[in-house]
Amino acid sequence: MLEARAPIGVFDSGVGGLSVLGEIRQLLPDESLLYVADCGHIPYGEKSPEFIRQRCRLVAEFFQARGAKAFVLACNTATVAAVADLRAQYPDWPIVGMEPAVKPAAAATRTGVVGVLATTGTLQSAKFAALLDRFANDVRVITQPCPGLVELIEQGELTSPVLRDLLVGYVEPLLAAGCDTLILGCTHYPFLKPLLGEMVPESVAIIDTGAAVARQLKRLLGERELLATGPSLPAQFWTSADTEHFRNILPMLWIKSGDVHKFNL
Ligand code: DGL
Numbered sequence: 001m002l003e004a005r006a007p008i009g010v011f012d013s014g015v016g017g018l019s020v021l022g023e024i025r026q027l028l029p030d031e032s033l034l035y036v037a038d039c040g041h042i043p044y045g046e047k048s049p050e051f052i053r054q055r056c057r058l059v060a061e062f063f064q065a066r067g068a069k070a071f072v073l074a075c076n077t078a079t080v081a082a083v084a085d086l087r088a089q090y091p092d093w094p095i096v097g098m099e100p101a102v103k104p105a106a107a108a109t110r111t112g113v114v115g116v117l118a119t120t121g122t123l124q125s126a127k128f129a130a131l132l133d134r135f136a137n138d139v140r141v142i143t144q145p146c147p148g149l150v151e152l153i154e155q156g157e158l159t160s161p162v163l164r165d166l167l168v169g170y171v172e173p174l175l176a177a178g179c180d181t182l183i184l185g186c187t188h189y190p191f192l193k194p195l196l197g198e199m200v201p202e203s204v205a206i207i208d209t210g211a212a213v214a215r216q217l218k219r220l221l222g223e224r225e226l227l228a229t230g231p232s233l234p235a236q237f238w239t240s241a242d243t244e245h246f247r248n249i250l251p252m253l254w255i256k257s258g259d260v261h262k263f264n265l
Contacts, residue, residue, distance in 0.1 A: 002069040002092075002093075002224070002226055003067070003069060003226075004069070004225065004226050004227060004228050004229065005032075005228055005230060006032075006067045006068060006069040006226075007031070007032040007033060007034045007066065007067070007068050007069070007233070007236075008024070008028075008031050008032070008033055008034070008068060008069060008070045008071075008072060008217070009034045009035075009036070009059070009062075009063030009066070009068035009070070009071050009072065010024065010033060010034065010035045010036075010072045010074050011035075011036045011037075011038075011056070011059045011063075011071070011072070011073055011074060011075065011078070012035075012036075012037055012038070012074045012075040012078070012187055013037070013038050013039075013041065013042045013043065013044035013075055013077065013078065013150075014037050014038065014039045014042045014043075014150065014153075014154050014188065015037055015039070015153065015154055015188070015191075015246075015249065015253050016074070016075065016150065016153065016186060016187035016188030016189075016191075017035065017037070017072075017074030017075055017187050018035070018250075018253045018254050019074075019187050019188070019190040019191060019208070019210050019253075020072065020074035020098070020187055020210045020213055020214070021033060021035055021074065021235070021254065022210070022254065022255065023210040023211045023213065023214040024072070024213075024214045024217060025235070025255065026214070027211075027214040027215065027218055028214065028217070028218055028221075028227070028228075029232065030227075030228045030229060030230060030231065030232050031227075031228050031232055032228070032232045032233040032235075033232070033235040033236075034063065034066060034068060034235070034236050034238075035235060035236070035237045035238070036059050036062065036063075036237075036238045036239075036240075036263055037237065037238070037239045037240070037241075037246065037263075038055055038059070038239075038240045038263070039154060039239045039240055039241035039242075039245075039246065040239070040240035040241040041055060041240065042150055042151065042154055043119065043147075043150040043151060044075060044077040044078055044081075044119065044121060045077050045118075045119025045120050045121045045122070045145075045147070045150060045186070046119075046120060046121070046147065047121065049080075049081035049082075049121070049125075052077065052078050052081035052082055052121070053081055053082045053085050055078075056073070056078055056081070056082035056085070056086060057082075057085075057086070057089070058265045059265075060086055060089070060090065062238075062263070062265060064090075064093075069094070069221070069226050070093070070094040070095070070096065070217060070220065070221060070226070071086070071090075071093060071094070071095045071096070072095075072096045072213065072217060073086070073095065073096065073097045073098060074098060074187050074213070075098060075186075075187055076098045076099065076100060076118060076119065076122045076185050076186055076187065077118075077119045077121040077122050077186070078097075079097035079098045079099065079127075080121065080122055080125035080126075080127040080128060081121065081125070083095065083097040094217070094220040094221065094224065094226070096213055096216050096217045096220065098187060098209055098213060099127075099131060099209060100116055100118055100122065100128065100131065100183050100185030100209070101183050101185075101207045101208065101209045101212070102114070102116070102131045102132060102135045102136050102141070102183065103131075103134075103135040104207060105139075105181045105183050105205075105207055106135050106136050106138065106139045106141075108181050108205055108207070109139055109180055109181040110180055111178045111179070111180040112138070112139050112140060112178075113139070113140045113142065113177055113178040113179040113180065113181075114136070114139050114140070114141045114142070114179060114181045114182075114183065115141075115142050115143075115144060115171075115174035115175075115177075115179035115181070115182045115183065116141060116142070116143045116144065116182075116183045116185050117144050117146050117170060117171075117182065117183065117184055117185060117186065117189055118143070118144075118145065118146070118183075118185030118186050119145065119146070119147075119150070119185075119186050120145040120147065122185055122186065123143045123145050123185075140177075142173075142174055142177055142179060144170050144171075144173070144174060146166075146167075146170050146186070146189075148166050149163070149166060149167065149170075149186075149188065149189065149192070150186070150188050152166070153188045153189075153191055153192070154188075155249075156248070156249040156252055156253075158191055158192065158194070158195065158252070159194070159195055163192075163195070164195060167192060167195060167196070167199065168199060171196065171199055171200065175200060175201075175204070179204070180203060180204050180205065181204065181205045181207065182196070182200065182204055182205065182206045182207070183207055183208070184206060184207065184208040185208075187208075187210065189208070190208045190210060191253060193206060234258055234259065235254075235258045235259075236258065236259050236261070237250065237258050237259065237260045237261065238260070238261045238262065238263035239260060239261075239262070239263055240262075240263045240264075240265070243260045243261065243262050246260050247260045
């Protein structure tokens with residue numbers, strides 16, 4: 001039996017899902033949040049779907065053991081690999097996944113050219129191909145895998161020259177092709193918005209799905225009368241890598257610091 005005062009479990013391969021956690025915190029301030037970062041195994045973008053599914057199953061069990069009333073897969077790469085599997089395993093558990101914002105981008109573009117920055121795993125998936133088939137028939141979608149970005153963001157590098165050079169290399173060809181709408185299809189990338197803002201003209205819209213996922217979570221909890229009403233407990237964090245490092249970069253990516261524990265699975 002799920003309870004309204006139970007926490008919500010949020011998961012990403014690393015710190016990227018904190019961009020989604022921030023949206024959830026803003027929309028649902030009364031909810032207690034648990035966050036697991038599998039930093040010991042990044043980048044998921046270069047891992048096999050089977051490996052990612054195994055990690056997701058472990059995290060699902062971990063949240064279940066803590067009575068979580070919902071599971072947010074705050075990772076595009078993990079969603080394409082594992083969300084169907086998790087929903088089959090836990091049919092009564094609200095599970096929210098991420099999906100690159102192809103539909104809103106196709107509706108918004110004026111030049112008819114949309115760029116997608118995402119991981120190799122997301123862009124190569126059948127789920128992403130189906131998304132393009134469904135929503136992007138009338139626009140040109142240029143996909144750009146971005147190896148290396150996640151690793152730098154995990155180090156807390158959001159503006160370093162190395163990261164800037166890498167990002168310019170990914171974004172410039174999209175701009176040269178006439179793209180006026182840029183989809184951030186990985187939850188790590190919203191942390192690069194300030195830097196991207198310096199690289200792309202103002203006429204280029206940069207979109208991600210963190211806020212939409214928070215709204216979807218609210219809808220699912222509301223339908224089941226599972227929205228919390230009381231004051232929330234402080235967010236709790238687990239990482240499968242170094243807790244000290246996570247504690248140090250947390251204030252950069254999250255509104256404040258929090259309890260950080262070791263995720264030993
Ligand atoms: N944050 C993840 C996503 O949204 C990917 C990061 C990784 O490659 O580990 O796709």
